[in-house]
Amino acid sequence: MAQANPIFDNETKGWVDLVPARQSQPKLTSNLEAKWLVIGAGFTGLSCARRLAEINPKDQIILLDARELGQNASGRNSGYAVAHSHFSGPYQESQLEKYQRVDRINQVGLNSLRTLVKDNSINCDWIESGIYHTAADNNSEIECDHFINYLKKRDIRHTPLSKKDIHNRLGTSWYKKGVKVENGALTQPAKLVFGLADNLPSNVELYENTPVLRMTLGKAVKVMVPDAIITAEQVIMACNYETFEGAKPKQRAVGVTLSGSITRALNRDEINTLGSESSWGILSLHSGGATIRLTDDGRIAIRNTAEYNNNHLLTDKQLINRQQIHRQAFNNRFPQLSQVPFEFLYSGVEGVSANKTNIFERFSDNLYYAGCFNGSGITKGTAFGIGIAEYACGKKSAIVNDCLALEKAKWLPPKPFLDFGAWFTTKQRFKGVGRDR
Structure with missing residues (x-):
């Protein structure tokens, strides 16, 4: 049959x-x-x-x-096993129960994966080195202050970072400030x-x-x-x-389609320009900002586009166009590596809800x-x-x-209203992204 x-x-x-x-x-x-x-x-x-x-x-x-x-x-994701979620805007005492609940859920997942990786000797480049959150534009600078205050209020281990700190650790002068959440893991998702x-x-x-x-x-x-x-x-x-x-x-x-590029493996001289840490992950403090990884095998991965594409991956032609955006963002952050070519180009679809x-x-x-x-x-x-x-x-x-x-996910309208609403909402994700893209 x-x-x-x-x-x-x-x-x-x-x-x-x-x-x-x-x-x-x-x-x-x-x-x-x-x-x-x-x-x-x-x-x-x-x-x-x-x-x-x-x-x-x-x-x-x-x-x-x-x-x-x-x-x-x-x-197809970027390999962040987060322990603590980032909630946009100022800390709200009335939302403490929600904050705690989401982090408990994150911790259940993190603990389970840690145990499975260890007990089964899964070779997946698992490293619990914490996660960087950075700000390159004025809007995300404000968000950085909100997030640091949130982490203080929640007594979550973190390290505030100046522009100089970020450069010394990660080898980029693009960001104005940031914070490292000391809990959380990075992995090779595949x-x-x-x-x-x-x-x-x-x-x-x-x-x-x-x-x-x-x-x-x-x-x-x-x-x-x-x-x-x-x-x-x-x-x-x-x-x-x-x-x-x-x-x-x-x-x-609905599915929102993201795209990213991954460089070839960097040589030792190139790695030496990237600061003191051998493997790291950056999440932008703007929801439309770039996600960047220095992987365990010495590659840099960058993801900084998101769009509604009717729940599908991008075509080869679309991907080539998006890689121009990846290239500019990469060169902005790592001008000393502008000669390093991308070796892989991909897209992936994440599920999102209206709220x-x-x-x-x-x-x-x-x-x-x-x-x-x-x-x-x-x-x-x-x-x-x-x-x-x-x-x-x-x-x-x-x-x-x-x-x-x-909180329950909100119901969405049927097509064709769904398509327009999803497209518009995704476009709004990049409102005010500025230098963080």
């Missing part, structure tokens, strides 16, 4: 290209029945499947991905997601290149994929912003959904995977309570 495949972007560019090729798991080609089905094998789906398997060691857990592993947001998949419990069966086409709800859920039908007692959707026929709730998440929150819900007695992480899916997505698995199993836990207590 073969059905036409929907269009799913599937290309090897960016972080996946920096690691040795892996043998993907086969696609599903025969009908099967299972108690548990998890749709989406990114950080959330992998975490969810693992936790389900731990709670139900005698049950078969089916895990599907529409693409090859690492071709979703999990392998290596991490591959390692997590390679160390799943034995009762988890992973099928790649198996997109869901349609779903029929009932006492048992029937899920159609191109070459088979799965009959599952319980289904958990861990597919970020993507949905499909028969399971589409009112739209609350910058997440989705964690039970849609029916046997259908659950966790997703939409607004660009912070490594730790939060991992925690949501644990939480949604425990929720579906009827367990009461702190992570379930915290996820359920988050």
Whole structure:
């Protein structure tokens, strides 16, 4: 029973290209029945499947991905496993409970990943060196002051940085000021997601290149994929912003497409121009600012465009145009390295909501959904995977309570209003970005 495949972007560019090729798991080609089905094998789906398997060691857990592993947001992000989220604007005492809740969720994800990386000897360039937050323009300078005050109020370990401090540490004079949050990890995202998949419990069966086409709800859920039908007692959707026929709730998440470039490996003389730290990550204090990494293998990665592209990756022509923006931003920050070429160019899609929150819900007695992480899916997505698995199993836990207590994502209008609204909102993300782009 073969059905036409929907269009799913599937290309090897960016972080996946920096690691040795892996043998993907086969696609599903025969009908099967299972108690548990998890749709989406990114950080959330992998975490969810693992936790389900731990709670139900005698049950078969089916895990599907529409693409090859690492071709979703999990392998295309910039590798920041944050411990503390940045909330724009001044510290608000009335929001303390929210601040604490989000950080507890981040910590659950960070702790889980740290343990998995260590216990399974996953080689993913994991380094808990903290994360830099920087300001190059007047608007983000103000935000830097707000963030430092927030960190002080929350008693979070941090180091304020002057322009000179940043230059000495990172080798760039572009930024006016910044702060280093001392908690948090950096990783090579493709290596991490591959390692997590390679160390799943034995009762988890992973099928790649198996997109869901349609779903029929009932006492048992029937899920159609191109070459088979799965009959599952319980289904958990861990597919970020993507949905499909028969399971589409009112739209609350859209995909925003980002792009980035990665240099060749720098030589020793070039590395020596980059200050005292051998590996680091910068997040801009403006929401539309550049994200920059110096990787463990001596490359610089820069990501500084975001746009609504109807939930799809950019074409080769679009990417080449965007790389001009990457090049200018790179040269601004590292004029001493302006001769260093980019070796890789890629795009990726992140799930975002109108009010910058997440989705964690039970849609029916046997259908659950966790997703939409607004660009912070490594730790939060991992925690949501644990939480949604425990929720579906009827367990009461702190992570379930915290996820359920988050603000609900707002419903979005249908197309064509959705397209215009998403395009306009994404454009607004860069309002006032100035030198931070």
